[in-house]
Amino acid sequence: MGSEGGERDEAPVHSVRVGAFDLDVTEVTVAEYASCVKAGACVPAPAVVQWPGVTGDDQQLSKDICNENRPDRQDHAVNCVDWNMADVYCRWTDKRLPTEEEWEYAACGGVCNEETSGPKLRAALATAARWPFTSRVASGSLGPFGLYDMAGNVWEWTASAYCPYDHPGCGDPRRVVRGGSWSMIDYLFVRLTDRSASVPSTRNTNLGFRCARSPGTETTRP
Numbered sequence: 001m002g003s004e005g006g007e008r009d010e011a012p013v014h015s016v017r018v019g020a021f022d023l024d025v026t027e028v029t030v031a032e033y034a035s036c037v038k039a040g041a042c043v044p045a046p047a048v049v050q051w052p053g054v055t056g057d058d059q060q061l062s063k064d065i066c067n068e069n070r071p072d073r074q075d076h077a078v079n080c081v082d083w084n085m086a087d088v089y090c091r092w093t094d095k096r097l098p099t100e101e102e103w104e105y106a107a108c109g110g111v112c113n114e115e116t117s118g119p120k121l122r123a124a125l126a127t128a129a130r131w132p133f134t135s136r137v138a139s140g141s142l143g144p145f146g147l148y149d150m151a152g153n154v155w156e157w158t159a160s161a162y163c164p165y166d167h168p169g170c171g172d173p174r175r176v177v178r179g180g181s182w183s184m185i186d187y188l189f190v191r192l193t194d195r196s197a198s199v200p201s202t203r204n205t206n207l208g209f210r211c212a213r214s215p216g217t218e219t220t221r222p
Contacts, residue, residue, distance in 0.1 A: 001104055002165055003112065003193040010193050014165055016101045023098055023106045024210040026137035026148050027077035027156065030067045033089055034074075041092040044068060045081045050203040065133050065205040076134045077154045077208040083175050083200035086157045090211035098212035100160035100176045100195070107151070107179070107192040109144025133205075134182060151190050154208035155181045155198075162197035174199050181206035 002013040036042035045068035048059040066080035067073040081089075083097075090096050104112060138148040155177040163170035174197040180190030183206040189196070198207065 001101060001112070001193075003191075006191065006193050007195070009164065009195050012165060018099075018101050018105050020215050021098070021102050022213040022215075023102065023145075023147060024095075024212070025146065027154060027208050027210045028086075028089060029075055029137055030070070030078045031074040033068070033078040033081070036089050036092050039092070042089050043085060045078055045085065046203060047080070048203075049080060049205060050082070050201065052199060052202075062205050067134060073134070075136045077137055077149070079134055079154055079205050079208045080203045081208065082203050083157050083198075086209040087159075090209070093211060095211035095213045097157055097159040097209065100158045100178065102212055103150075103156070103158050103178050104192065106145055106147055107143055112193050132182075134208075150179055151192060152180055153182060154206055155179055155196065155204075157198075157207070157209040162195070172197070177207060 001016050003010040004013055030045075033042065033045060037044050045066065047063055047066045047069055049062040049066070050059075062080065067076050067078060068080065070076075087097055098106070135149075135153050137153070140149045140152050142148055143150045156179045158176045158178060160176045161170070162172045162174040162176050177196050177198050178194070179192075180194060198204070
């Protein structure tokens with residue numbers, strides 16, 4: 001796990017062990033999240049963004065990019081949801097948010113290398129068509145385990161605190177987000193080992209999620 005050739009927080013490269021798990025093939029869509037809202041288990045995804053230091057201009061610009069109230073984006077990744085909203089949705093489906101370790105394992109097909117996270121991936125992304133906003137799920141890159149959009153579309157919340165790899169349990173209240181997004185100008189950030197952090201209350205147009213499931217957990221809802 002990790003990369004010596006990426007950002008400082010991607011080092012050191014180290015071995016981790018993860019148990020068996022399932023991961024959603026796509027990011028959670030607007031329509032899927034709306035079903036949780038309709039059932040009364042989730043709060044609606046807001047139509048504006050929120051983060052420490054957000055401005056009124058930021059919130060005004062986000063109104064056309066937050067997807068929840070857009071009938072033409074029901075099959076897009078839901079965005080503008082904070083960590084708690086994502087956590088509640090996953091629990092409603094008898095799932096959970098993936099750990100950072102699970103996310104990277106699934107994204108890279110086991111071990112990240114130059115083919116999956118290095119210059120070759122950056123070159124491939126740089127030549128791909130960029131979306132003006134979020135995209136329909138399963139319309140982007142397909143990973144080695146058959147998962148869509150692990151790089152690009154929206155960043156994805158994980159269950160993990162943002163701690164250095166050599167100092168786990170650091171107590172940082174921020175959560176790791178992974179995968180990059182359509183809004184990244186620098187393709188360096190759309191790599192499978194790249195890490196970023198957001199406070200749990202953050203809602204952003206380029207941030208969504210997918211859910212994981214442990215073996216033996218029965219999903220009772222679609």
